[in-house]
Each structure stands twice: as structure tokens, then as C-alpha cells.
Amino acid sequence: MKNSNKNKKKIPIKQKLLILVFFVLGILFISMGIILNIKSNPKTIMKKSISELYLHINNAYKYKQEIISINSNFMIDSSFDISSIYNQDDEYSKYFYDAINNTKNRIVYGQDLSNKKLLYKIHSNKNNNSFIYKNLFINNSTKYIKLDNKNQYINTGTNNIFELYNDSNINEKLNYLLEFFTNSFIDNINDKDILVESTKTIIDNNQELVYKISFSINNDNLIRILNSVHNDIVNDEEANSIISNIDNNYKDKEIPVDEHLLRENTSIGIIVYTDILYRTKKYEIVYQNDLYEKRIAYTPLEDYSIITISNGEGIEKIYKITGNKDKYEIDILNSKNKLIGNMTIENSEDRFTIISTSETDDNKIMLNIDRILSNIDKNSYNANLEIHYTNTNKITKKKELTIDIKGYTKVKRNAIIEESIDNSIIYDTLSLEDKENIDNYNKLLLGKIIKMEDTNE
Numbered sequence: 001m002k003n004s005n006k007n008k009k010k011i012p013i014k015q016k017l018l019i020l021v022f023f024v025l026g027i028l029f030i031s032m033g034i035i036l037n038i039k040s041n042p043k044t045i046m047k048k049s050i051s052e053l054y055l056h057i058n059n060a061y062k063y064k065q066e067i068i069s070i071n072s073n074f075m076i077d078s079s080f081d082i083s084s085i086y087n088q089d090d091e092y093s094k095y096f097y098d099a100i101n102n103t104k105n106r107i108v109y110g111q112d113l114s115n116k117k118l119l120y121k122i123h124s125n126k127n128n129n130s131f132i133y134k135n136l137f138i139n140n141s142t143k144y145i146k147l148d149n150k151n152q153y154i155n156t157g158t159n160n161i162f163e164l165y166n167d168s169n170i171n172e173k174l175n176y177l178l179e180f181f182t183n184s185f186i187d188n189i190n191d192k193d194i195l196v197e198s199t200k201t202i203i204d205n206n207q208e209l210v211y212k213i214s215f216s217i218n219n220d221n222l223i224r225i226l227n228s229v230h231n232d233i234v235n236d237e238e239a240n241s242i243i244s245n246i247d248n249n250y251k252d253k254e255i256p257v258d259e260h261l262l263r264e265n266t267s268i269g270i271i272v273y274t275d276i277l278y279r280t281k282k283y284e285i286v287y288q289n290d291l292y293e294k295r296i297a298y299t300p301l302e303d304y305s306i307i308t309i310s311n312g313e314g315i316e317k318i319y320k321i322t323g324n325k326d327k328y329e330i331d332i333l334n335s336k337n338k339l340i341g342n343m344t345i346e347n348s349e350d351r352f353t354i355i356s357t358s359e360t361d362d363n364k365i366m367l368n369i370d371r372i373l374s375n376i377d378k379n380s381y382n383a384n385l386e387i388h389y390t391n392t393n394k395i396t397k398k399k400e401l402t403i404d405i406k407g408y409t410k411v412k413r414n415a416i417i418e419e420s421i422d423n424s425i426i427y428d429t430l431s432l433e434d435k436e437n438i439d440n441y442n443k444l445l446l447g448k449i450i451k452m453e454d455t456n457e
Contacts, residue, residue: 042194042213043186049272049280050182056300059325068411071170075110075415080385080407088400097401103131110415116140116162117417134441137419138162143248144421147441153424154438157248164245173242180239181229188228189215201273203281204301205337210281214271219262226261227254265290317358319343332358341365350376363400364392380412 068074081104086097108121117139124132135146135153143159146152164170194215200207217225233239234251243250255261262268269286284297293312299305307319315335322329325347332341341358354369368388375382387405392398427435 042196043189045274045278046186046194046213046272047183048278049274049283050186051179052280053283053298054178056298056305070174071113071165071168073112073114073414074411075108075417076409076411077106077108077110078407078409079104079106080405081105083402083404085399085402087398097403099126102126105132110417111165112415112417113162113165115417117419118161119417119419135419137421139419139421144419144424145438147438153419153421154427154430155421155424156427156438159248160245164242173238177233177239177242180233180236184229184232185225188225188232190221193221201282203273203299204306208275208281210273210275212271212273214269216267216269216286217262218267219260219264222261223255223257223259230254263289330356332356334360343367350374359394362394364390364394366390366392379414380410383409383411385409 068076082100082102084097084101086094088094103124103126105124106121107123108119110119111117118137120134120136122132122134123130130148133146133148135144137144137146137153138159138161141158141160141162143156144153145156146154164173167173194213197212199210199212201210201212202208203210230250230253233243240251247253266287266289269284269288271284271286272280273282273284274280280300282297282299284295287294295308295310297306297308297310299308304320304322307321309316309318317340318333318335318337320331320333323345327347328343328345330343330345331339332343334340340360341356343354343356343358346353350373352369352371354367356365356367358365366389368386370387371383371385373381373383385405385407387403389401389403390399391401393400427438430438
């Protein structure tokens with residue numbers, strides 16, 4: 001044995017150094033290759049990261065699917081009252097909270113696939129006057145709408161949504177459409193608008209070296225991208241078939257270039273941070289205009305996740321989330337990582353609750369959400385909902401914002417849908433003004449609720 005050890009050749013020091021040099025160079029070349037790949041394929045990495053984000057979101061929720069599924073018959077009838085009191089100086093916010101205060105609301109959604117009927121209603125009354133009124137009714141392959149409780153339904157043409165709903169592969173098709181839209185959206189971003197840089201960012205209280213892949217959306221490039229996505233969908237046989245069943249006129253619905261989807265001087269930034277192996281470390285969305293900046297960052301970690309809310313001056317709040325679909329515990333921290341509150345989210349077969357309390361130097365915020373299911377059987381269940389939110393100024397003791405919502409929902413299987421369309425009007429026989437009111441109803445409604453013109457201008 002001793003002789004065999006003596007016969008072993010020792011590797012010369014120069015050769016060892018040469019091997020070490022080649023090893024280091026190999027690592028450097030591999031690293032450079034990865035860096036160059038990130039810079040040449042940022043869209044591919046962003047698609048992968050967003051796909052992972054979809055999984056994070058989907059895995060965070062627990063669904064009750066015994067009665068409701070997209071290709072079954074069911075009816076949801078929900079009524080809820082909203083009261084809100086706003087005691088601050090922001091005129092824009094005051095308009096919104098005054099608009100929803102003392103409203104009585106009802107939302108109905110039902111589908112009877114056997115008889116090819118689908119019904120959607122949203123009604124809101126304020127001071128006994130109709131604030132919002134919209135009915136959508138699909139009977140066989142014809143779509144009807146009603147925008148006033150005093151008038152009859154309007155026949156707006158063909159809708160083939162039941163061809164999609166009766167398809168046993170509907171979930172796969174909708175997932176295909178979502179993935180196609182996401183990939184097309186990213187593909188249609190101009191390469192020059194995507195920035196890739198090496199930087200440092202905070203991950204779980206530690207500064208880490210990462211690659212930051214980002215792009216910014218303003219009104220002009222958003223319209224260009226969405227119209228390019230529209231063309232991609234129309235030219236893809238599978239995507240076009242799916243979307244045409246949802247909206248028969250989709251191919252004619254390009255967005256006018258003078259449309260205002262985002263306010264002037266407003267941008268939305270989307271940022272993905274990865275390590276050198278393309279593993280996503282953090283997501284961030286930045287909303288910004290001349291006067292305002294808001295950042296929301298989401299960091300998924302092995303045992304918990306972190307959501308960070310920031311403004312132009314720095315971090316406002318940090319939410320550290322632990323738990324699973326049945327129960328989440330959330331610590332609320334300030335910019336100095338000091339605990340300022342907590343939130344508990346619980347989800348069982350018959351109850352969903354959120355209880356949250358947090359305090360800053362100036363304010364105390366309380367949120368309680370309680371949704372209780374009752375009379376549960378294989379064909380129906382009821383749900384009672386209560387939401388209470390207060391934001392109290394600790395110095396003046398005045399409640400700066402209070403929101404109360406109380407609601408009741410009935411969910412049942414095999415609901416019968418009965419809507420009268422005997423005296424319906426053909427869309428093409430309407431006046432140009434009536435057609436514009438119908439076509440722009442959703443935009444007019446949005447303006448009615450949030451007052452799209454900036455009151456500060």
C-alpha cells in the first residue's frame with residue numbers, strides 16, 4: 001500500500017494554477033453568457049416571471065366550487081348597501097366617497113346553459129333615484145341590453161358565448177387566451193423601451209445584487225400595444241375563435257389613437273428583479289404622474305412573502321405575510337421595520353374574515369370584513385357580508401374616513417332566467433345619439449363615479 005502511494009504522481013503547482021485559471025475563466029464566461037442572455041432576451045424572462053406571478057396569485061385563494069363553475073348552471077343575486085363619510089380636504093376623494101354614500105346596490109349574474117340564457121344586472125340607487133342601471137341578457141345567440149328601467153331591451157346583435165360555455169375544454173381555452181394576451185402584450189413592447197440593468201435591491205432586509213428588467217407605459221404606447229395585441233388575437237385562429245364567442249364584434253374594436261386610457265403625464269412602470277439564474281426575486285408596479293408616485297412591490301420568499309407600499313419619499317408600509325389558503329397572518333411594519341399593526345385572514349367552508357388594526361404617529365386604521373355562509377346544501381347557499389373601515393386621526397380624534405357595507409347574497413343551482421324581450425328594439429334603428437350613449441355607457445359610468453376630470457386642475 002505504501003509503494004502504491006509513492007507511485008502516485010503529484011500534480012505540479014504550475015499545472016494546478018493553470019487548472020484554477022481555466023476554472024475561473026469558465027465561470028466568468030458562463031456568467032457573461034447569462035448576462036448577455038438577459039440583455040438579449042428580457043421579454044422571455046418577463047413572460048416567465050409573470051407566469052410565475054399568476055401561480056402565486058392563484059395558489060393564494062381558496063375557492064368554493066361545489067355550485068359555481070364556469071360551465072354549469074347557477075344564479076348569484078347579491079344586494080348591498082354602502083355608507084361612507086369622508087372628512088378630509090382632498091376634493092377628488094370627497095367626490096368619490098360622496099358618490100357612493102347611501103347607495104343601495106344589486107348585482108345579479110345567472111347562466112342557464114341548457115336553455116342558452118345568460119343574465120347580468122347591476123343596479124344602484126341613491127336617494128331613491130337610479131344612479132346606475134345596466135342589464136345584459138343573452139338569449140340563444142342574441143345579445144340584448146337595457147340601460148334604463150323604464151325602457152325595453154335593445155337587440156345589439158349576435159353573441160356566440162354559449163359555444164364557448166358548452167365546450168368541455170373551456171378552462172383550457174380561457175387559459176390559452178390569457179397566456180396569449182400576456183405574451184402578445186410583452187412581445188409588442190418596443191425593445192428600446194425595455195431597460196436591463198445590474199443593480200442592488202432590498203430582499204428580505206438584505207441588499208442583493210440583481211438584474212432589473214423594466215418598462216414604462218404611457219397613454220400613447222399603451223394604445224399602440226393594445227391595438228397590436230388586438231391584431232395578434234384576430235390573426236391567431238385559436239385566440240380569435242375564443243374571443244369571437246365572447247364578443248362577436250371584437251375584430252372591429254380597435255382603440256382610437258386619441259383615446260385617453262391614462263391621464264396626461266401619467267405612466268405605469270412594470271419591473272421584474274431576477275438573480276443571475278433568471279429566478280424572480282421581486283415584482284414592482286410604479287404609478288406616477290406630475291404630482292404623485294405610488295410603488296407596490298411583491299417579494300415571494302420560501303416561508304413567507306412581503307408586500308411593500310412606497311411613495312415618492314420612501315416606504316410607507318410593509319406587509320409580511322405567512323400562512324396558507326386557510327389562514328394568513330400579516331405583520332404590518334413601518335419604514336423603520338417597526339411593527340405597527342397586524343392582520344388576520346381566515347377562510348373556512350362557511351366563513352371568511354379579515355381583521356386588521358394598524359397605527360401610525362397620526363392615524364389609527366381598523367378594518368373588519370366578515371362573510372358568513374348559511375343554509376348550505378348541494379343546490380344553494382346564502383351569504384351575509386359586513387365590512388367596516390375607519391381611519392381616525394389620533395390627534396384630533398376625528399374619523400377622517402368611515403366606510404360601512406352590509407350585504408346579502410343568494411347562490412343557487414339550476415336557476416330559471418325569465419326576461420321579457422317581446423318589445424325589444426333593433427340597435428340599427430336607433431338614433432346616432434342613442435347609439436353613442438350605448439357604446440360609451442361604461443365610460444360615462446366611470447366618469448360618473450370617479451369624476452375623470454381632475455378637480456384640482
